[in-house]
Amino acid sequence: MNTNIKSQPTIFVIFGGTGDLNARKLAPALYNLYLEGWLPEQFALIGTGRTKLSDDDFRERMLKDINEFSRSGEAKEDKWQGFVPNVYYQAADVQNADTYQEFANRIKQLEEEWKTEANVIYYLAVAPNFFPVIAENLSKAGLTTDVERTRIVIEKPFGHDLESAKELNKLLGCIFQEKQIYRIDHYLGKETVQNIMAFRFANAIMEPLWNRNNIEHVQISVTEQLGVGERTGYYDGSGALRDMIQNHLLQLLCIVAMEPPVNFTAEEVRDRKVDVLRAMRRFTPDSVRDSAVRGQYGPGWIEGEKVPGYREEPGANPESNTETFAAVKFFVDNWRWQGVPFYLRTGKRLHRSASIITIQFKDVPHSIFPPEMADTMRKNRLVISIQPEMSIRLQVQAKRPGVDMVLNTVDMVFDYKGTYVAQAPEAYETLLLDVMLGDQTLFMRADQVEEAWDLVMPILNAWQNRASQNFPNYSADSWGPEVAEALVAKDGFHWFTIPLSSKK
Known part of the structure; x- marks a missing residue:
C-alpha cells in the first residue's frame, strides 16, 4: 500500500468514457488499482461522451465491461459496492466550450465534499482531431491553471507526421507545462x-x-x-x-x-x-x-x-x-x-x-570442436518475449547427454508464470498509477x-x-x-x- 498515493485525492475525467478504450482498458485498470489498494481513499471517475446517460446507466455499462475485460475476473459484489459510488457520468459535447463549466462545477463540488484540493487528470481517449479542441476548451474554462495538480494524458497517435506533431506539441506547450503532459504508449x-x-x-x-x-x-x-x-x-x-x-x-x-x-x-x-x-x-x-x-x-x-x-x-x-x-x-x-x-x-x-x-551475439572467435560434434551448435541469443508469454531466454550451447561429445542449444529461462505467484498488472494499470x-x-x-x-x-x-x-x-x-x-x-x-x- 502506497501511503503517498493514499493522501492525494484524485479525479479522473475520461473524455471518450463511452468508447472502446475505456471499456477494454481504462475502466478495468482503475478497478484493479482499487482492488489492490493503489487508489486514494478520495477519488472520482467522471466519464464523458455525447451519449445521454445517467450515473447509474454509466455504472451499469462499466460493470459489464469490467466483468468482461478485467484480469481479476467478474467484480465481487462487496468490492463493486465500494468502488461504484465514486463513478459519475456527464454528457458533453467536447467542441462546445460552455459545457466545460459543468466539469469545473463537478470538480469544485467534489473538492468541497472532501474538504481538500484534488489532483485532476484529463484522459483524452478520443480521436486525435479532438486533442487540440479539448485542450483549448479546458484552458478557456480555467481548468489547467494549477500546474502541480492538473495533468493531461494523450493517447497515440501523437500527430500524423512531423509537422502535425510539432503543431500539437506547440499548442499543448502554450496551455500546459511539459511536466503536466503524459503522452502514453501502452507498450x-x-x-x-x-x-x-x-x-x-x-x-x-x-x-x-x-x-x-x-x-x-x-x-x-x-x-x-x-x-x-x-x-x-x-x-x-x-x-x-x-x-x-x-x-x-x-x-x-x-x-x-x-x-x-x-x-x-x-x-x-x-x-x-x-x-x-x-x-x-x-x-x-x-x-x-x-x-x-x-x-x-x-x-x-x-x-x-x-x-x-x-x-x-x-x-x-x-x-x-x-x-x-x-x-x-x-x-x-x-x-x-x-x-x-x-x-x-x-x-x-x-x-x-x-x-x-x-x-543475436557474435560467434565464438575459434571453435575447438570438430564439425561432427558441433553440427547443431548455434550462436548465443537473448530472447525477450513480451507477449503472449512473458519471459527472458538466454540461449547457450551445452553438451547433449551421452557418451559422445555433441553440442546443442539449451535455454536458461526466466519465466514470469514459473517465478512469481502474483499476477502481473496490465500495462494501463502501471501507467495510470504513474500519472x-x-x-x-x-x-x-x-x-x-x-x-x-x-x-x-x-x-x-x-x-x-x-x-x-x-x-x-x-x-x-x-x-x-x-x-x-x-x-x-x-x-x-x-x-x-x-x-x-x-x-x-
Whole structure:
C-alpha cells in the first residue's frame, strides 16, 4: 500500500468514457488499482461522451465491461459496492466550450465534499482531431491553471507526421507545462518491457557484452494474427509504419540501445532515449529502397477460417496502397552500436501474434570442436518475449547427454508464470498509477516524439510518392512478404519467429 498515493485525492475525467478504450482498458485498470489498494481513499471517475446517460446507466455499462475485460475476473459484489459510488457520468459535447463549466462545477463540488484540493487528470481517449479542441476548451474554462495538480494524458497517435506533431506539441506547450503532459504508449507499461531496464542495468554480467564487440544484430518483431477488421477508417490513413514502428517499436529499440542513465529519474531516462533517436542514421531516398520494405495482406486461412484480404475488409478502399506490414533496418551511429543493424518488423494477418526482442551475439572467435560434434551448435541469443508469454531466454550451447561429445542449444529461462505467484498488472494499470504519482519515466517527451517522426518521415514520403505495384504481396497466415526475408537475408541473417524451445 502506497501511503503517498493514499493522501492525494484524485479525479479522473475520461473524455471518450463511452468508447472502446475505456471499456477494454481504462475502466478495468482503475478497478484493479482499487482492488489492490493503489487508489486514494478520495477519488472520482467522471466519464464523458455525447451519449445521454445517467450515473447509474454509466455504472451499469462499466460493470459489464469490467466483468468482461478485467484480469481479476467478474467484480465481487462487496468490492463493486465500494468502488461504484465514486463513478459519475456527464454528457458533453467536447467542441462546445460552455459545457466545460459543468466539469469545473463537478470538480469544485467534489473538492468541497472532501474538504481538500484534488489532483485532476484529463484522459483524452478520443480521436486525435479532438486533442487540440479539448485542450483549448479546458484552458478557456480555467481548468489547467494549477500546474502541480492538473495533468493531461494523450493517447497515440501523437500527430500524423512531423509537422502535425510539432503543431500539437506547440499548442499543448502554450496551455500546459511539459511536466503536466503524459503522452502514453501502452507498450512501455508492459511488465517485460520494464524488466529490460532491470535486466540491463541491475546485472553486472550484461553491460560488458552489450555493445558492437559482442552483438551481431538485433531484431524487434511485433506480429499480429488479427486483421484490420472494422478499423479501416483509421488504418487506411495510418498504416503499419505510423501505427507501430514510429512509436511502439522505436521505443523498444531505445530501451535496448540506450546508454546507462545516471539515475532512475524520468528526465535522465528520457534523455538517454532521445540520445538514441538522435544518433540513428537518417534515410535518403536511395537508402529507403535498401533498408525499408512494405506489404499488404491478401486473403487466406487463419486457423481453419477463411479471412479476407485488406482491400476486402469492411470500408476499405479496393485499390488501397496502405501497408499492413513494414520492416526497416536501422543503425545507431555511436560508439556502442556502430555497424550493428537493428531490424524492426511488424504486420497484421501473420502466422502468430507475438512481441519478441532478439539479441543475436557474435560467434565464438575459434571453435575447438570438430564439425561432427558441433553440427547443431548455434550462436548465443537473448530472447525477450513480451507477449503472449512473458519471459527472458538466454540461449547457450551445452553438451547433449551421452557418451559422445555433441553440442546443442539449451535455454536458461526466466519465466514470469514459473517465478512469481502474483499476477502481473496490465500495462494501463502501471501507467495510470504513474500519472497519479506524477512519474513521467514511461511517457514520451515532446522532443522524443519529434525525433521519432523525423526519423521515419523519409520512408513515409518515399512510400507515399511511389505506390506499390504488387499489393497484396503476402497471404494471411504467412510471415509476411518475400521482400522482408530478402531484407535480412542479404546481410546473411534470417528472421527469428519464435523461441527455439517453443513447440507451437
